[in-house]
Amino acid sequence: MTSPEDQEPARRPSGPSETPETPETPEISETSAAGEASEVSAAGEVSAAGEASGTSVASGVATKDRIYRSPGGLVGGVLLLGLVGWLGIDAIVAGEGRTPWLALAVLILVVPLTVALTLRPAVYAGEDRLRVRNPFRVIVLPWGQVAALRSGYSNEVVAASGKKFQLWSVPVSLRGRKRATRQESRARAEQRDGRTASRGADGLGPLGGFGGGGRARAGRAVPDGPARAETDRVMDELRQLWEAHEKDESAQGEVTVRWAWEILGPAAAGAVVLGILLAVG
Structure with missing residues (x-):
């Protein structure tokens, strides 16, 4: 049996040298690492927001415009450009006398017109406006300025002022x-x-x-309502967007019309050069 004196040293602390010290350095490193991680995550959130802000924003939500183009126009434009380019380049390389110059003038005139009539037309529909890119003009109509979307022998949009603009990229079939x-x-x-x-x-x-x-x-599924052609369904979608957003504050503004000088300029230059060559003889 042990005495109290024998048990007392076991209860006493062993001394200052044996007292465990709490490591402060690892806590500091963990804090700094957490700070760096928060900074990295914050930077990642900022960059993501910056990328999202690159798209059109309506009602605080990043959205993209719906684009409507004519597949037949795109295919026809590519084929026509290939044919015109092949004939024109062949005349420039193998032609003699004035033939290369006439071929060059025809290319300068025909290529912009072909692009304008086939590849260029498009309709961009967003939540705040309708942008119509026709062969020689670009029309921007806020939904609040749209009076009607009509489908007859051609699809067109009617502005509140009464002006009509044809939708070249949505032809009636x-x-x-x-x-x-x-x-x-x-x-x-x-x-x-x-x-x-x-x-x-x-x-x-x-x-x-x-x-x-x-x-x-x-049991075969029958479509709800009458069957619709593709271009008619496009017009239905445009009408739905118009009806949903015509009262929005962001959908108000003025109608703007801009001429496509990037098409008209080269075409006019080619026509002038061609006229001069034909007049000179």
Whole structure:
């Protein structure tokens, strides 16, 4: 059995040299690392916000414009430019006398016009305005200044002042409308025949299995409302945007019209050079 004197040294601290010291340096390094991490994350948030602010912003949300172009116009423009370039370059390289100069003048005149009529037209629809890029003009209409979007023999937008602007990149396709009408009639007929076959199969009792095909046709999805051509659906989307944002504060302003001098200038220069060469003989 031990005495109290023998147990007392075990309860006493062993001395200053044996007292564990709390490492302060690691805490400082962790704090600095946390600060650096917060600075990095803050910098990352700033850069992300900067990239987002590069797009058009409406109502505090970054959005992008919807772009509508004519696929047929793009394909036709590329083919025409290839043909004109091939003929023109061949005449410049292999021609004699005035032929290279005439070919060059024709290229300067024809290439801008081809680009203007085929590749250039586009419609940009955002939440605050409609920008129409036609062959020789660029029209910007805030939704608050749009009075109507009409579809007849051509698609056009009517400003509040009464001026009309044609949408070159959204041409009316009468063939597409007829095709959509035929598809709708065919779908309605299949639905009607499917319902008739389904009712007949249900009345056969044990032989009702022969009506499975009729029930499958009856279950085919039929589009809601009349079938629409592609350009008509584009006009429907533009009308929805107009109706949704025409009262917005950011959708107010003035209509601006700018001439496409980047197209008119080269074309006019080519026409002048061609006229001079033809006049000189």
